[in-house]
Amino acid sequence: MSRLRLVVDPVACEAYGYCTELLPELIGVDEWGYPIVSGDPLPEHLVALAREAARQCPRRALALRPTP
Amino acid sequence: MSSPVLWYATRATGMVAMVLLSLTVVLGLLTAARTTGRTWTRFAVADFHRSVSLLAVLFLAGHVLTSVLDSYVHIGWAAVVIPFASGYKPLWVGLGAVSLDLMAAVVVTSLLRNHLRAGTWRGVHWLSYASWPVAIAHGLGTGTDMRADWAWGLTVVCVAAVAGAAVFRLADGARHRARVLGLPAVQSRTPGVNVKRLVPRPPVPVPIATSAPGGVPRAHRH
Amino acid sequence: MPTATDTRVEPLLASWRAAQRRDLATHLAHHGPLSLGDPTWLTRMTKAVDEAGLTGRGGAGFPSAVKHRAARGAAVAPVVVVNAMEGEPASQKDAVLLTCVPHLVLDGAQVAAALVGASAIVACVAADQDVLADALAGAVAERAGTGWSPVPVQLARPPGRYVAGEESALVDWLELGRGAPRFRPDKAVPLRIGRQPAMVHNAETLAHLALIARRGPGAFRGAGTEHAPGTTLVTISGGVEHPGVYEVSAGTPLQEIIALARPGITPAAVLVGGYGGTWIAARHLDVPFAAGPLRALGAGPGAGVLVVLPAGACGLADTARIASYMAGQSAGQCGPCVFGLPAIASDLAALADGRADMALPERLRRRLGLVAGRGACRHPDGVARMVASALEVFADDVALHLAGRTCPGRAHPSVVLW
Numbered sequence: 095m096s097r098l099r100l101v102v103d104p105v106a107c108e109a110y111g112y113c114t115e116l117l118p119e120l121i122g123v124d125e126w127g128y129p130i131v132s133g134d135p136l137p138e139h140l141v142a143l144a145r146e147a148a149r150q151c152p153r154r155a156l157a158l159r160p161t162p
Numbered sequence: 163m164s165s166p167v168l169w170y171a172t173r174a175t176g177m178v179a180m181v182l183l184s185l186t187v188v189l190g191l192l193t194a195a196r197t198t199g200r201t202w203t204r205f206a207v208a209d210f211h212r213s214v215s216l217l218a219v220l221f222l223a224g225h226v227l228t229s230v231l232d233s234y235v236h237i238g239w240a241a242v243v244i245p246f247a248s249g250y251k252p253l254w255v256g257l258g259a260v261s262l263d264l265m266a267a268v269v270v271t272s273l274l275r276n277h278l279r280a281g282t283w284r285g286v287h288w289l290s291y292a293s294w295p296v297a298i299a300h301g302l303g304t305g306t307d308m309r310a311d312w313a314w315g316l317t318v319v320c321v322a323a324v325a326g327a328a329v330f331r332l333a334d335g336a337r338h339r340a341r342v343l344g345l346p347a348v349q350s351r352t353p354g355v356n357v358k359r360l361v362p363r364p365p366v367p368v369p370i371a372t373s374a375p376g377g378v379p380r381a382h383r384h
Numbered sequence: 385m386p387t388a389t390d391t392r393v394e395p396l397l398a399s400w401r402a403a404q405r406r407d408l409a410t411h412l413a414h415h416g417p418l419s420l421g422d423p424t425w426l427t428r429m430t431k432a433v434d435e436a437g438l439t440g441r442g443g444a445g446f447p448s449a450v451k452h453r454a455a456r457g458a459a460v461a462p463v464v465v466v467n468a469m470e471g472e473p474a475s476q477k478d479a480v481l482l483t484c485v486p487h488l489v490l491d492g493a494q495v496a497a498a499l500v501g502a503s504a505i506v507a508c509v510a511a512d513q514d515v516l517a518d519a520l521a522g523a524v525a526e527r528a529g530t531g532w533s534p535v536p537v538q539l540a541r542p543p544g545r546y547v548a549g550e551e552s553a554l555v556d557w558l559e560l561g562r563g564a565p566r567f568r569p570d571k572a573v574p575l576r577i578g579r580q581p582a583m584v585h586n587a588e589t590l591a592h593l594a595l596i597a598r599r600g601p602g603a604f605r606g607a608g609t610e611h612a613p614g615t616t617l618v619t620i621s622g623g624v625e626h627p628g629v630y631e632v633s634a635g636t637p638l639q640e641i642i643a644l645a646r647p648g649i650t651p652a653a654v655l656v657g658g659y660g661g662t663w664i665a666a667r668h669l670d671v672p673f674a675a676g677p678l679r680a681l682g683a684g685p686g687a688g689v690l691v692v693l694p695a696g697a698c699g700l701a702d703t704a705r706i707a708s709y710m711a712g713q714s715a716g717q718c719g720p721c722v723f724g725l726p727a728i729a730s731d732l733a734a735l736a737d738g739r740a741d742m743a744l745p746e747r748l749r750r751r752l753g754l755v756a757g758r759g760a761c762r763h764p765d766g767v768a769r770m771v772a773s774a775l776e777v778f779a780d781d782v783a784l785h786l787a788g789r790t791c792p793g794r795a796h797p798s799v800v801l802w
Contacts, residue, residue: 103567105718107718110205111205112208126723130758149276159569345716346725346729
């Protein structure tokens with residue numbers, strides 16, 4: 095387990111859905127198209143993909159943050 | 163250097179660039195739409211849009227290179243970026259330069275997207291809506307193939323595709339806007355009016371002369 | 385455990401009770417002077433606040449001493465923001481403080497400013513509450529030039545929407561004129577207005593601070609319990625004969641507090657905390673009104689709101705009305721709140737009207753889980769909590785309504801204020 099978690103900025107997020115397509119293992123979608131992120135530490139093998147998903151967000155709403 | 167090969171290359175790369183550019187605009191319009199397909203998901207469309215745009219830039223580079231290198235007509239390097247500085251057909255070639263300048267801004271900001279402020283990239287990207295029609299006009303004006311039906315046909319198809327995508331995008335935007343405007347949070351946001359106070363209550367003067375047993379009366383609200 | 389009918393100590397409202405006047409002279413005559421300048425004062429006062437165990441009275445219940453420590457020692461002088469917005473429709477306590485004892489609130493603001501070295505105080509009153517703003521402005525004017533206002537006080541009038549009183553929304557309005565709650569992934573990073581850190585305090589918290597400054601932590605802890613010290617203001621409304629604001633000791637059993645307002649009939653349930661609070665069933669009304677005991681019931685003191693649902697009224701109907709109001713009060717920034725709350729409200733309305741479809745209970749529960757924790761502020765969380773508690777407390781009614789019948793209480797007048 096890494097010491098990183100995914101955090102969505104709900105104000106910036108506009109439900110583009112790129113992250114939910116790139117990382118379905120970790121990011122779910124609610125019925126309105128918004129991402130559901132658990133906040134649990136990321137598995138090591140998915141960190142690179144998570145970084146890519148965060149980079150691709152058109153509104154920069156997805157971020158990797160250290161676990162508290 | 164002058165050679166028919168260069169001239170054919172200029173025309174060919176120009177036509178291909180027009181098709182790719184039009185496809186880029188179509189994909190860009192579809193990316194912004196809120197509805198998403200099952201296989202062609204939004205990210206897939208966005209990614210494809212980016213790839214096609216880079217390919218269009220490549221063909222555009224080829225088109226510019228061959229047109230400048232071909233000495234049959236004089237188009238200097240300066241005329242590539244400075245509009246209307248060309249010796250040959252200054253107006254129509256100039257429009258090409260305008261389109262290229264706009265496109266350059268879009269491409270550079272897109273490559274530097276993660277380092278720019280949120281609004282900057284979006285603002286500049288809107289220039290692409292100007293860049294495309296200017297490119298089409300450039301093609302119609304300079305295009306020596308415009309006497310041929312196939313060239314006209316190709317141009318019409320490109321314009322129709324972009325127009326169709328634009329209509330789809332506008333309809334989708336209107337549908338989304340209607341959905342958002344119907345939401346209670348948006349409905350109730352009349353500036354300065356607090357929804358909770360809309361129920362009228364008789365005003366009571368302060369200070370209160372009598373005190374209810376135990377509690378201070380609620381009469382301080384109006 | 386304190387009881388409400390013990391000689392009710394009302395330190396906050398005492399000066400009003402005695403004289404029915406709120407001017408500076410009356411205030412000083414009752415409470416005596418407040419000295420802020422003495423050099424050892426800062427250390428003594430900081431220790432006093434810590435010992436007193438004062439927690440915020442605006443709804444979050446955050447320990448005030450911790451807030452002061454965070455704001456102190458910043459490179460730029462902070463601003464003290466007095467939150468008298470009273471966004472909760474069922475709360476009146478801030479209104480009472482401003483119209484009866486404004487000088488206590490202003491004293492508290494000066495004490496807080498001195499504790500953190502603030503350069504300015506901004507008192508926020510909702511834009512449509514002119515009566516309250518005038519009362520506070522009057523008090524501020526009385527103090528000008530008398531030496532009782534070492535740190536200058538300004539009045540601000542943000543729009544009175546529900547979320548506008550949320551800490552970050554208030555700062556957002558003061559800084560940018562918008563009033564939208566801010567996403568704060570790291571609460572340790574302080575709120576700022578420009579370069580100055582902003583320390584936001586509820587008006588009641590400041591009033592308590594003013595008393596601690598004069599009488600010490602011991603007097604504060606003299607009321608309440610060991611874990612929930614001091615008195616607190618509650619606003620009782622709904623099925624009671626004497627709705628209003630009451631000052632009670634923290635930890636007093638709920639039913640005793642409600643008894644002060646003379647409920648007409650035995651309450652069926654009480655909504656505790658605010659519109660984003662929790663319904664508590666009649667059989668649990670012996671719970672002490674304090675954070676710890678209430679947490680066991682999934683509730684909290686919140687803004688001291690107690691809405692009494694009389695027996696015979698329909699709890700689901702009122703829950704539906706509250707949910708509908710809260711959906712309209714969303715700031716409109718975050719998808720799950722903007723889309724989720726109206727969906728929940730419309731399902732509740734269908735349930736209350738007895739026209740629920742069979743998929744409703746599952747759909748409603750799923751959505752309650754979806755909206756909580758996914759907004760920038762805790763507005764959707766409050767709604768989810770309130771609705772979930774309603775489904776539990778009014779479970780019998782839910783079964784009845786799902787069967788297509790509505791309970792007789794449907795025609796009962798609403799206890800919701802609008």
